Amino acid sequence: xxxxxxxxxxxxxxxxxxxxxxxxxxxxxxxxxxxxxxxxxxxxxxxxxxxxxxxxxxxxxxxxxxxxxxxxxxxxxxxxxxxxxxxxxxxxxxxxxxxxxxxxxxxxxxxxxxxxxxxxxxxxxxxxxxxxxxxxxxxxxxxxxxxxxxxxxxxxxxxxxxxxxxxxxxxxxxxxxxxxxxxxxxxxxxxxxxxxxxxxxxxxxxxxxxxxxxxxxxxxxxxxxxxxxxxxxxxxxxxxxxxxxxxxxxxxxxxxxxxxxxxxxxxxxxxxxxxxxxxxxxxxxxxxxxxxxxxxxxxxxxxxxxxxxxxxxxxxxxxxxxxxxxxxxxxxxxxxxxxxxxxxxxxxxxxxxxxxxxxxxxxxxxxxxxxxxxxxxxxxxxxxxxxxxxxxxxxxxxxxxxxxxxxxxxxxxxxxxxxxxxxxxxxxxxxxxxxxxxxxxxxxxxxxxxxxxxxxxxxxxxxxxxxxxxxxxxxxxxxxxxxxxxxxxxxxxxxxxxxxxxxxxxxxxxxxxxxxxxxxxxxxxxxxxxxxxxxxxxxxxxxxxxxxxxxxxxxxxxxxxxxxxxxxxxxxxxxxxxxxxxxxxxxxxxxxxxxxxxxxxxxxxxxxxxxxxxxxxxxxxxxxxxxxxxxxxxxxxxxxxxxxxxxxxxxxxxxxxxxxxxxxxxxxxxxxxxxxxxxxxxxxxx
Numbered sequence: 001x002x003x004x005x006x007x008x009x010x011x012x013x014x015x016x017x018x019x020x021x022x023x024x025x026x027x028x029x030x031x032x033x034x035x036x037x038x039x040x041x042x043x044x045x046x047x048x049x050x051x052x053x054x055x056x057x058x059x060x061x062x063x064x065x066x067x068x069x070x071x072x073x074x075x076x077x078x079x080x081x082x083x084x085x086x087x088x089x090x091x092x093x094x095x096x097x098x099x100x101x102x103x104x105x106x107x108x109x110x111x112x113x114x115x116x117x118x119x120x121x122x123x124x125x126x127x128x129x130x131x132x133x134x135x136x137x138x139x140x141x142x143x144x145x146x147x148x149x150x151x152x153x154x155x156x157x158x159x160x161x162x163x164x165x166x167x168x169x170x171x172x173x174x175x176x177x178x179x180x181x182x183x184x185x186x187x188x189x190x191x192x193x194x195x196x197x198x199x200x201x202x203x204x205x206x207x208x209x210x211x212x213x214x215x216x217x218x219x220x221x222x223x224x225x226x227x228x229x230x231x232x233x234x235x236x237x238x239x240x241x242x243x244x245x246x247x248x249x250x251x252x253x254x255x256x257x258x259x260x261x262x263x264x265x266x267x268x269x270x271x272x273x274x275x276x277x278x279x280x281x282x283x284x285x286x287x288x289x290x291x292x293x294x295x296x297x298x299x300x301x302x303x304x305x306x307x308x309x310x311x312x313x314x315x316x317x318x319x320x321x322x323x324x325x326x327x328x329x330x331x332x333x334x335x336x337x338x339x340x341x342x343x344x345x346x347x348x349x350x351x352x353x354x355x356x357x358x359x360x361x362x363x364x365x366x367x368x369x370x371x372x373x374x375x376x377x378x379x380x381x382x383x384x385x386x387x388x389x390x391x392x393x394x395x396x397x398x399x400x401x402x403x404x405x406x407x408x409x410x411x412x413x414x415x416x417x418x419x420x421x422x423x424x425x426x427x428x429x430x431x432x433x434x435x436x437x438x439x440x441x442x443x444x445x446x447x448x449x450x451x452x453x454x455x456x457x458x459x460x461x462x463x464x465x466x467x468x469x470x471x472x473x474x475x476x477x478x479x480x481x482x483x484x485x486x487x488x489x490x491x492x493x494x495x496x497x498x499x500x501x502x503x504x505x506x507x508x509x510x511x512x513x514x515x516x517x518x519x520x521x522x523x524x525x526x527x528x529x530x531x532x533x534x535x536x537x538x539x540x541x542x543x544x545x546x547x548x549x550x551x552x553x554x555x556x557x558x559x560x561x562x563x564x565x566x567x568x569x570x571x572x573x574x575x576x577x578x579x580x581x582x583x584x585x586x587x588x589x590x591x592x593x594x595x596x597x598x599x600x601x602x603x604x605x606x607x608x609x610x611x612x613x614x615x616x617x618x619x620x621x622x623x624x625x626x627x628x629x630x631x632x633x634x635x636x637x638x639x640x641x642x643x644x645x646x647x648x649x650x651x652x653x654x655x656x657x658x659x660x661x662x663x664x665x666x667x668x669x670x671x672x673x674x675x676x677x678x679x680x681x682x683x684x685x686x
Contacts, residue, residue, distance in 0.1 A: 093410075201242070216236055292304065442455040498541075531586045
């Protein structure tokens with residue numbers, strides 16, 4: 001693998017926003033996740049749980065409800081009183097409509113997907129018709145005395161259940177009037193509480209309404225008579241969410257104590273046809289409140305204040321030896337938040353509403369393998385650049401020379417020129433940036449820092465010529481006619497001749513910058529691209545996909561290289577394919593053209609193309625340190641994949657020069673320490 005001096009960076013003080021809602025789409029096997037800062041993420045569960053799309057957050061959009069409707073349409077609603085529909089192709093907001101009921105607390109799409117219900121602060125339940133380009137108000141249901149915190153449709157679409165404070169209402173959809181009002185017991189652990197908040201309801205096809213509330217209870221109601229049929233006290237704190245499977249044979253609830261409970265409908269006796277609901281499994285994968293849950297055909301999905309998205313497989317629904325049986329815990333975004341200036345040894349950290357620029361420390365000390373070297377000069381915090389307005393930053397980048405910083409929000413694009421005088425940095429904003437650069441999804445500078453490449457959410461690629469404190473628009477590559485495919489990843493060759501762009505539909509296009517035309521398109525692949533880069537000496541394009549496959553494509557020859565064909569013929573090691581997190585960055589050694597450097601959140605790997613590929617019988621990764629010099633040599637020449645798991649969770653890793661690496665880690669303990677304290681649980685003996 002070779003020896004490197006590694007800058008181990010842990011001062012990227014990044015804390016993901018907590019998860020507020022999840023919505024599972026059974027037709028496309030996709031999961032929508034909304035966070036407390038208004039960000040909405042789309043995960044493709046069929047593509048190894050990859051986060052393929054995201055919509056940036058906004059300070060005034062606190063999302064409280066999220067749902068899918070007919071035709072793969074995604075809606076959200078929140079405390080600003082607006083219903084929002086998202087454009088899943090252009091990756092922006094299609095429109096926002098005021099419901100005129102105050103803050104919206106709940107939302108549900110009808111079983112047919114053609115109608116939308118919202119529950120508002122003023123006690124109103126509003127019905128909207130979903131038409132091809134927008135939604136249209138249809139009518140109000142009978143207004144209730146308190147806010148509508150939860151909604152659920154009967155599978156027939158004829159009735160709905162609405163949870164409020166202290167009671168549950170059942171409405172007839174045709175008339176809009178309430179047919180039953182079911183009062184909830186305020187008793188909590190034998191003590192009368194002031195209020196009982198119904199956080200979630202689920203309406204089953206047999207007329208049963210299941211409710212979860214702030215008194216820690218899961219209750220079953222008969223909607224025909226309005227009576228309580230069964231009661232489960234499961235927690236000493238709020239039960240905040242509920243989700244039912246499509247077959248209605250199981251459901252999942254999440255509590256404020258961080259526990260997820262699984263209920264199943266089981267036979268009373270082995271030969272009996274009579275069934276009852278039984279609490280079967282508790283899961284403790286969260287440290288804080290579980291604010292939301294979802295139930296896919298094969299897994300239980302949960303998220304909450306601790307920022308983790310947890311996907312727990314149902315072992316009876318999946319093949320045990322299949323990779324789908326692995327527990328997934330997704331914490332970090334599957335996109336880069338860090339860029340690097342190798343020339344000046346700078347790191348640019350992206351947060352929701354500001355950018356931080358740091359200069360790496362340095363040392364004059366030397367040592368042997370594994371030593372920690374003392375710093376002769378500490379890392380310097382050079383710049384704190386705050387955005388104006390309520391919009392989150394979508395993407396950012398610093399130029400290789402360290403003289404330019406660019407970033408984008410949903411409505412504006414910013415470019416700054418940096419000037420360095422000793423230890424001081426001065427900033428000069430470039431004014432009058434063209435409007436077509438806003439809502440950029442990816443920004444990249446050329447190797448010589450003279451050109452800026454901007455990928456817009458409308459599928460076009462813009463090339464900007466940079467001059468001293470100014471710019472010039474050189475060219476725009478337009479998308480193919482009739483398509484609006486957002487470009488999410490960019491890679492430029494070191495000689496400045498080639499630009500590769502990857503879209504949301506897994507396609508990769510290569511453009512000639514000299515001739516300003518499309519050069520070729522890489523053959524389509526079923527899984528989305530997670531990272532791509534162009535090798536400096538050969539102009540080979542290396543592409544990593546979400547199923548952990550890596551391809552090498554020769555841009556001059558317009559075909560896959562011999563090495564890529566060999567590895568596809570032999571196949572990757574099974575342990576390589578079973579990794580949890582996607583490769584998010586690819587780079588190359590300047591003096592060793594046969595080396596490809598890749599990393600995901602828990603592994604850094606150097607692929608040596610000159611060595612044989614490992615087969616399934618080979619030890620892919622040996623965690624034990626080498627015993628002697630011959631063991632070191634044997635490991636170096638054993639196979640092509642040299643893996644290190646020292647640094648984790650690893651958000652960024654790259655070569656600064658041929659002997660120096662920079663690794664940016666974000667330990668999970670540091671994130672948990674910055675969250676609000678969880679509910680205190682009494683433990684035995686304390």
